[in-house]
Amino acid sequence: MEKVLIVEGKNDRKRIEPILDEPVEIICTQGTLSLEMLDNVILPREELEVFIFVDEDNPGIKLRKQLRRELPNAIHLYTREEYRQVEDTPYDYLLMELGKYFNVHRY
Incomplete structure (x- = not known):
């Protein structure tokens, strides 16, 4: 089955693409x-x-x-409230969260 990931903005996509x-x-x-x-x-x-x-800000919620x-x-995947934005989420956390459902590059 094909996978689709919905994000808010281009910076989110730029942050996630290299990990997948x-x-x-x-x-x-x-x-x-x-x-x-x-x-x-x-x-x-x-x-x-x-x-x-x-x-994890008002518009995202x-x-x-x-x-x-x-x-x-x-x-639904979640970043932590302390990171607020997907684009600011540390790579380690993105690897963990995305790795639950996707094949990811482990650096």
Whole structure:
């Protein structure tokens, strides 16, 4: 089954891509969930293995709630509240969190 990872921004994708050691489609929402993005990008992939990894700040928490309603079978990954943003999360923590569900490069 193909894997899809939903993140908020391009910096999140840049931080995660080098860690992944398998093909994963990474979708950036740019922090919001428009109806167009939902209908044209996200919902057509709901039958795939979908993962959500967003920031632990107010916009990220709001986005997670929206995605949870639209994609109830998605698997949620979390950064720590102290890191707040995925792009600022240390590599060791990203390896641990992503390594639960993805093949990752172990440095």
